[in-house]
Amino acid sequence: MNEIDLSLYLVTDNSDNVEKFLNTIEEGIKGGVSVVQIREKTAETLDFYNLALKVKEITAKYNVPLIINDRVDVALAIDADGVHVGQSDMPCDVTRKLIGNDKILGVSAATIEEAKKAEKDGADYIGTGAVFPTATKDDAPSITKQDLKDVVESINIPVVAIGGITLENAHELTDTGIAGLSVVSAIMSSENPKKSSEELLKIFNR
Numbered sequence: 001m002n003e004i005d006l007s008l009y010l011v012t013d014n015s016d017n018v019e020k021f022l023n024t025i026e027e028g029i030k031g032g033v034s035v036v037q038i039r040e041k042t043a044e045t046l047d048f049y050n051l052a053l054k055v056k057e058i059t060a061k062y063n064v065p066l067i068i069n070d071r072v073d074v075a076l077a078i079d080a081d082g083v084h085v086g087q088s089d090m091p092c093d094v095t096r097k098l099i100g101n102d103k104i105l106g107v108s109a110a111t112i113e114e115a116k117k118a119e120k121d122g123a124d125y126i127g128t129g130a131v132f133p134t135a136t137k138d139d140a141p142s143i144t145k146q147d148l149k150d151v152v153e154s155i156n157i158p159v160v161a162i163g164g165i166t167l168e169n170a171h172e173l174t175d176t177g178i179a180g181l182s183v184v185s186a187i188m189s190s191e192n193p194k195k196s197s198e199e200l201l202k203i204f205n206r
Contacts, residue, residue, distance in 0.1 A: 002104045002124045005034040006160050006180035008201050012038050013188045015051055028187045029062045031197025037084055039069035052078045072098050096122035110143055112154040119155045127182055130163025152177040170203045
């Protein structure tokens with residue numbers, strides 16, 4: 001299994017202003033972001049590829065793993081550190097075959113069954129949510145804190161919580177056994193991404 005520090009897992013949102021987008025990611029990493037996942041649901045392949053290369057320059061500089069959401073082709077093309085797939089994306093076992101054993105593979109799972117299947121099929125970690133209401137992914141199934149604990153206890157690979165996590169509610173998840181917090185808006189929409197990252201990490205490590 002690929003060891004990975006998941007404590008503060010940043011998922012990006014759309015990159016309308018590329019300069020600001022890249023700056024936010026870099027500031028987040030300076031504040032303690034330990035993994036970056038690029039999620040570009042509507043981007044054309046070439047745009048996604050070019051953006052991913054720019055992000056990779058930053059993540060490589062700070063030795064932070066870069067994960068590509070959904071697009072195995074883009075991940076392989078830029079030699080990213082890994083891929084994250086959802087339940088309606090390429091199946092986990094097929095993705096593992098395509099990317100090989102050295103790359104990180106994450107899977108979104110909202111139930112114990114989905115989590116166990118992902119573990120069996122070669123996932124390195126699970127993303128579970130939405131733990132709070134979220135505006136960035138309106139189709140995300142919502143789960144209770146107990147559901148989250150149950151998923152964590154049902155598998156031997158780490159779990160990150162995702163969905164609507166903010167500085168105000170992150171403390172509610174610290175006793176669930178998760179390996180990290182996965183956030184979008186809490187950092188990407190922050191006036192001070194570095195400070196927000198530091199604060200989130202502080203809450204998680206408490």
